[in-house]
Amino acid sequence: MTARFRSDAADPLGWCLALAAGFFAIVLIRLGIPSKPMFDEVHYLPAARNLLELSKAINREHPLLGKEVLAGAMALFGDTPWGWRIPQAAMGTVGLFVAMRTVWLASRSQASTVLFGLLLATDFTWFIQSRIAMLDMTMAFCLASALWQAVAAWRSDRRGRLHLALAGTFLGLSLAAKWTSMPLLVLPGLAFAWLRWRALPGRSAEFLIAKDVGPVRGVSLLEAALWLGLLPVVVYFATFVPYYFFAERNLKSFGDLFWLQGKMVALQDSVVKPHTYMSRWWQWVLNVRPIWYLYENVDGAQRGVLLLGNPFTMLAALPALLWCAWKGLRGDGVKLAVFVLYFVALVFWAFNGKPVQFYYHYLIAAAFAVAALALVVGEWWDAGRRWPALVTSGAAVLFFVWFFPILSAAKLPSKDSFKTYTWLVTWR
Numbered sequence: 001m002t003a004r005f006r007s008d009a010a011d012p013l014g015w016c017l018a019l020a021a022g023f024f025a026i027v028l029i030r031l032g033i034p035s036k037p038m039f040d041e042v043h044y045l046p047a048a049r050n051l052l053e054l055s056k057a058i059n060r061e062h063p064l065l066g067k068e069v070l071a072g073a074m075a076l077f078g079d080t081p082w083g084w085r086i087p088q089a090a091m092g093t094v095g096l097f098v099a100m101r102t103v104w105l106a107s108r109s110q111a112s113t114v115l116f117g118l119l120l121a122t123d124f125t126w127f128i129q130s131r132i133a134m135l136d137m138t139m140a141f142c143l144a145s146a147l148w149q150a151v152a153a154w155r156s157d158r159r160g161r162l163h164l165a166l167a168g169t170f171l172g173l174s175l176a177a178k179w180t181s182m183p184l185l186v187l188p189g190l191a192f193a194w195l196r197w198r199a200l201p202g203r204s205a206e207f208l209i210a211k212d213v214g215p216v217r218g219v220s221l222l223e224a225a226l227w228l229g230l231l232p233v234v235v236y237f238a239t240f241v242p243y244y245f246f247a248e249r250n251l252k253s254f255g256d257l258f259w260l261q262g263k264m265v266a267l268q269d270s271v272v273k274p275h276t277y278m279s280r281w282w283q284w285v286l287n288v289r290p291i292w293y294l295y296e297n298v299d300g301a302q303r304g305v306l307l308l309g310n311p312f313t314m315l316a317a318l319p320a321l322l323w324c325a326w327k328g329l330r331g332d333g334v335k336l337a338v339f340v341l342y343f344v345a346l347v348f349w350a351f352n353g354k355p356v357q358f359y360y361h362y363l364i365a366a367a368f369a370v371a372a373l374a375l376v377v378g379e380w381w382d383a384g385r386r387w388p389a390l391v392t393s394g395a396a397v398l399f400f401v402w403f404f405p406i407l408s409a410a411k412l413p414s415k416d417s418f419k420t421y422t423w424l425v426t427w428r
Contacts (some may be wrong), residue, residue, distance in 0.1 A: 010109045019117040020097040021030035026408075027089045027130050032081040033409045038201055038305065039293040041133045044232035045084060056248040060260075061267035065176035065239045066135030067239035084133035092130025096120055102148040103371060105155050105332045111389060112378025118393050119370045120401035123310045127361050128407055132293065132305075136363055139177035143184065143364065150188040150228075153216050154195075160216035164227040171228065172235025179268075180275050180361060183348035184341060189228040191337070240277055272355045279351045284362035289316040289428045292361050294409060295418060301411035304418060308427065309366060309402070312395040320376040335375055342368035 037045055047059035048070035059067065069087050077083035099120060104113040120126050129136045146167045153163035167188060174181040192215055200206060209220050216224070239281035240260070243251040251260060279289035290308035297303075321339055328336025345365035349357060373392065381389045405412060406421050422428045 009108045012113050013102065015110075015114045016097055016104070016117060017102040019100065019114070019121060020093050021125075023096055023130075024093040027092060027127065027146065030409050031085050031089060031131060034294055034298045034303065035081050037084075037133075037355075039132065039291070041084065044070060044133055044135065049079070050246075051242060053241070054246050057243060057246050061264055061271075062135060062178060063176045063236070063239065063264075064242060066138040066178060067237065068078050069138050069177075069240065070133055078252075085131055085387060088133060088137040089130050091137045091141035092126060095137065095144045096126065098141070098144045098148045099367065099371075102144065102151050103374065105148070105151045106254045106337070107375060107378070109375070109378045109382055112374045113379035115378050115381075115389055115393060116371055116374035119374055120311055120367060122396045123313050123366060123370050124308055124400070124403065125360070125366050126385065127400075128305065128307050129360065129363055131408070134360070135178040136180065136360055139181050140173035140363060140367070142170045142177055142183045144367075146174060146188070150191075154214075156216070159225075161219055161227070164216060164219060164224060165231065168227040168229075168231035169235050172232035172241070175232065176236045176239040180269050180364060183344050184364070187341065187344065189225065192216070192224045192228065193221055196224075236414060241313070259295060268354055272424060275356055277358060278356050279359055280357060281346055281362075283426075284309075284349075284365070285318070285346070286360055287311060288313040288424060289359060290427055294417075297415075302415055302417060303409045303412060304406040304407050306403075306406045306418075306427070308419065309362070310361075310396055310399050310403075311423075312392075312399050313370060313373065314366065316392065316395075317366075317373040321369055323376050324372045335372070338368055338371050338375060341373065 043059050044067060047067045050056050050058055051064075051067055051071040052075060069091075070084065073087040074083045077086055086347045096117060100113050100117040103116045104110075107113065114318045126140075126155070129140070146169075149170060150166035153167060156163055171181075171185050175185060187217075195215040196210070196213065197204075197207060199215070200210055203210065208222050211218050211220050219227075237257055240251070240257055243260070251257060277289070277291040283289035287309040290306055293305040293307055295304040295306075319340055324332075324335035325339040328339055341364050346362075346367060349361055376387045377392050382385075400407075403421060404410070406418070412418075418428065
């Protein structure tokens, strides 16, 4: 099942660069405010400092890469609010660019690509997670890069093997940043196997070794399993090497790496105390239970940061997802892939045993929802119906501008200013 592929369409690279640059400029506004840690920064910053000192491993319930990134930035830029947050700002920006390039390679639609970049930049969640020293944007950047390279392998005539190797590397890095990407890691390999099976009518005996058919010519399924299966595991475990050098050593042998994974699962499951802002998957879909990362008088003014989805984009994306599912079942492979990616990213949390969950776990699924909306509206644009794209982009930007003060820790008029933005009781 493949979507219509236009090889003659002009590449909107300039638009992708411009949107990424504009996003970065806006992310930098008040990046150093608050000047003290907010929300989960209180967990990750001490862990990064200990990593720099190689003293004692803390926050062991999460993998190490995200904290390695924070530690490296603190070493380069200083242990300051800017030093804490600039790596996430950079990864959010590059991740936005990479995600646009993925949509372009997959759809060959200028309209869908540009609209996707605009909608993702203004969906609130991508913006806010690019401004806080958490692990999520490192994970999201690596996952976006993995999907970009996987699609590039599908589309490449000469360098498919290199793209697959890069895809596998980034898959491992995304898992090493945060386990949120875990349910998606097997999908590129499964997609390769499915497309290879469909490309071999009457030649099923050659399923594992055939190289002369798609999705990546010159690469057998056995070799693809190396790049998309074994390599990510190797990369993931390689990021734990610093644990062997802590003064208070947690790992002494190679086998201890496997013991540590079990320990991490146990630590994840041990967090059972209810939290004010805990939520469930269906609340994320309906955008009814956000998180106040900050709401207090700090740095000389009343300020707030509300992790909320763009009220227009998040709801408009839901019928678009259903449309993508319908079109996918009728043969549009790109739309089917976006729906499957969204569904898998979401259903993982519906059945996940983690007792306490939060809206930021919707970050990746939300990006696929935005992609679905962009593909549907972009297709209409390409067909000559321009008004849906203009209404969609205009509404998304207007909501972003209206909520910007509580997305960017701006100075608020009073202690009760939150009432201006919390339209639902559950947003408070």
